[in-house]
Amino acid sequence: MASSVAEKLAGVRVGDGDGWASVAPNLRKNLGVLSSEEIELAKMLLHEGQKHLFDHWPEPGVDDGRKKSFFDQVARLNSSYPGGLVSYIQNAKRLLADSKAGKNPYDGFTPTVPSGEVLKFGDDNFIMLEEVGVREARKAAFVLVAGGLGERLGYKGIKLSLPVETTTGRCFIQHYIESILALQEASSRQAQGQCKAEIPLVIMTSDDTHSPTVDLLESNNYFGMKSTQVTLLKQEKVACLDDNDARLAFDPNDKYKIQTKPHGHGDVHALLYSSGILEIWRTAGKKWVLFFQDTNGLLFKAIPASLGVSATKGYHVNSLAVPRKAKEAIGGITKLTHTDGRSMVINVEYNQLDPLLRATGHPDGDVNCDTGFSPFPGNINQLILELEPYFEELSKTQGAISEFVNPKYKDSTKTSFKSSTRLECMMQDYPKTLSPSARVGFTVMDTWFAYSPVKNNPEDAAKVPKGNPYHSATSGEMAIYRANSLILKKAGIQMSDPITDVFNGQEVEVWPRITWSPKWAVTFSDVKRKVEAGCSVSQISTLVINGQNVFLDSLSLDGTLIVNAIDEAEVKVTGSVQNKGWVLEHIDYKDTSIPEKTRIRGFRIQKIEQLELNYTEPGNFCFKS
Numbered sequence: 349m350a351s352s353v354a355e356k357l358a359g360v361r362v363g364d365g366d367g368w369a370s371v372a373p374n375l376r377k378n379l380g381v382l383s384s385e386e387i388e389l390a391k392m393l394l395h396e397g398q399k400h401l402f403d404h405w406p407e408p409g410v411d412d413g414r415k416k417s418f419f420d421q422v423a424r425l426n427s428s429y430p431g432g433l434v435s436y437i438q439n440a441k442r443l444l445a446d447s448k449a450g451k452n453p454y455d456g457f458t459p460t461v462p463s464g465e466v467l468k469f470g471d472d473n474f475i476m477l478e479e480v481g482v483r484e485a486r487k488a489a490f491v492l493v494a495g496g497l498g499e500r501l502g503y504k505g506i507k508l509s510l511p512v513e514t515t516t517g518r519c520f521i522q523h524y525i526e527s528i529l530a531l532q533e534a535s536s537r538q539a540q541g542q543c544k545a546e547i548p549l550v551i552m553t554s555d556d557t558h559s560p561t562v563d564l565l566e567s568n569n570y571f572g573m574k575s576t577q578v579t580l581l582k583q584e585k586v587a588c589l590d591d592n593d594a595r596l597a598f599d600p601n602d603k604y605k606i607q608t609k610p611h612g613h614g615d616v617h618a619l620l621y622s623s624g625i626l627e628i629w630r631t632a633g634k635k636w637v638l639f640f641q642d643t644n645g646l647l648f649k650a651i652p653a654s655l656g657v658s659a660t661k662g663y664h665v666n667s668l669a670v671p672r673k674a675k676e677a678i679g680g681i682t683k684l685t686h687t688d689g690r691s692m693v694i695n696v697e698y699n700q701l702d703p704l705l706r707a708t709g710h711p712d713g714d715v716n717c718d719t720g721f722s723p724f725p726g727n728i729n730q731l732i733l734e735l736e737p738y739f740e741e742l743s744k745t746q747g748a749i750s751e752f753v754n755p756k757y758k759d760s761t762k763t764s765f766k767s768s769t770r771l772e773c774m775m776q777d778y779p780k781t782l783s784p785s786a787r788v789g790f791t792v793m794d795t796w797f798a799y800s801p802v803k804n805n806p807e808d809a810a811k812v813p814k815g816n817p818y819h820s821a822t823s824g825e826m827a828i829y830r831a832n833s834l835i836l837k838k839a840g841i842q843m844s845d846p847i848t849d850v851f852n853g854q855e856v857e858v859w860p861r862i863t864w865s866p867k868w869a870v871t872f873s874d875v876k877r878k879v880e881a882g883c884s885v886s887q888i889s890t891l892v893i894n895g896q897n898v899f900l901d902s903l904s905l906d907g908t909l910i911v912n913a914i915d916e917a918e919v920k921v922t923g924s925v926q927n928k929g930w931v932l933e934h935i936d937y938k939d940t941s942i943p944e945k946t947r948i949r950g951f952r953i954q955k956i957e958q959l960e961l962n963y964t965e966p967g968n969f970c971f972k973s
């Protein structure tokens with residue numbers, strides 16, 4: 349139990365009599381049933397104003413097992429929160445009082461637009477930074493936060509199991525793992541002569557996502573990663589609160605259980621710290637920790653250059669950002685300057701940016717400026733932290749992150765809630781506690797190659813204001829094809845223009861369906877090396893490259909081409925490939941005869957005709973059609 353509890357209860361030891369329980373007579377009657385640890389927890393709960401938890405307790409001998417399991421849960425809630433339940437309840441009382449009083453968390457702060465690194469895909473600076481990033485990658489560790497339910501998407505499985513695109517059907521976790529392995533290999537190649545480094549991956553899960561995540565990894569052999577390279581850390585939910593006095597809420601179905609809800613992705617810091625994994629990484633010589641989210645199929649196109657920015661600028665904290673449309677559901681990176689002179693560069697969450705701007709002399713709130721975008725860059729919640737200062741900071745805070753509460757009040761008296769609430773925290777709030785000397789920066793990149801999340805269900809996506817991104821399964825998949833087509837175009841391939849089509853009520857650009865396995869190209873330089881002059885791809889085409897050493901040379905593609913090659917096979921593809929190809933068939937998200945993974949996109953792929961090339965033996969090959 350947290351020592352602060354023991355300190356508070358000093359002088360009231362077990363065996364001192366049961367007078368301390370007189371405020372909760374039904375608990376008092378049951379003390380004989382409880383162990384000394386359970387009694388300590390009971391004292392703590394009473395001390396923190398939680399006597400109502402015992403009001404319904406029957407005589408000893410009735411429901412004793414359930415009374416015990418109640419304390420099992422209390423012990424778990426107590427040990428999984430920095431400072432224990434005492435801190436949780438006290439923080440809740442403070443934040444609920446602030447919320448009732450209408451206190452603005454940004455009181456005294458004025459927001460301005462900060463300046464950061466702006467990257468242009470493919471220019472000399474970008475290429476230089478990618479090279480630095482690949483070199484640094486061997487000293488990196490990745491952390492994927494994947495404990496969220498994805499309520500807005502409403503998909504029944506875990507989001508990590510969704511296909512990034514349906515041309516290959518490769519799911520998010522597979523894509524992430526293969527991208528990390530490709531980066532690991534590329535980094536090791538650059539550091540020839542030094543020993544091969546493994547890039548570790550931590551996945552934060554929750555009760556909602558843990559077992560399906562384990563099943564997905566195990567049934568797919570960890571998608572080629574060593575199982576020892578992957579660590580799963582499960583976040584616990586936190587207790588729900590019924591009123592402004594932070595009385596803990598009962599589970600609606602069980603009076604011996606406290607209702608719990610997710611605490612938010614900010615838990616990742618406390619979990620990394622308490623698991624001891626940061627120590628292991630320090631000992632192993634790691635230098636960078638890269639945090640990312642469950643559904644962004646473009647992310648790894650942005651990783652090498654962004655890590656290059658962290659390394660060249662010496663950033664302790666580097667947040668990745670994209671130009672943000674006003675009211676888009678991504679936080680705004682903002683410089684906040686306090687009247688007392690303090691200032692910080694921090695994410696202001698999307699629901700708080702508009703009120704903050706209105707309260708500080710911007711009567712129109714969160715609106716676009718003449719660029720057509722919000723002046724505040726949009727946080728995509730991809731953070732790159734330098735391990736050493738991160739570890740030092742967590743040694744002070746144990747990973748506790750600034751929290752907030754968002755109760756839905758019944759009326760303007762703000763005395764009762766429509767339903768229970770809880771404290772929440774966000775991983776991007778980590779810099780809030782840093783000293784002004786910390787090097788906090790951010791990197792802005794074009795959305796087309798850095799950010800395409802899958803968060804909204806088809807119905808809500810179709811209602812997104814025109815011009816704002818849909819963030820749906822449809823737009824997420826189309827963004828992959830668009831980015832790959834644009835990258836190949838920049839590398840010199842003549843690429844047909846996209847057509848516009850509408851799927852599940854969302855108008856999108858449809859580019860050729862081009863995908864490649866991450867090991868084909870980690871950086872833009874890799875792409876350029878593998879694409880020779882004179883290639884062209886028509887709009888109806890599909891191109892799948894599965895292999896490290898596949899080279900396109902004077903290839904004219906009008907149809908579907910799939911190239912599968914083992915690493916030891918060097919394959920040059922040239923000539924003209926023409927066939928009926930694969931076409932997109934419109935489907936409706938309400939058509940339950942089609943699997944949910946597919947119908948949420950509004951299309952499915954009809955595989956009519958293709959050319960598939962397979963190279964399973966080492967050697968040099970040239971295919972000319």
Ligand SMILES: O=c1ccn([C@@H]2O[C@H](COP(=O)(O)OP(=O)(O)O[C@H]3O[C@H](CO)[C@H](O)[C@H](O)[C@H]3O)[C@@H](O)[C@H]2O)c(=O)[nH]1
Nearest residue numbers: 493494495496610611612613641642678679727728729801
């Ligand atoms: O308790 C939780 C809640 C969420 N997550 C994970 O955290 C990530 C982000 O969750 P959401 O997608 O629900 O996040 P939001 O869209 O609400 O917002 C977050 O992501 C946006 C960009 O995608 C913006 O950066 C925004 O500022 C940031 O808070 C996901 O991978 C999710 O699985 C957890 O691990 N545990």
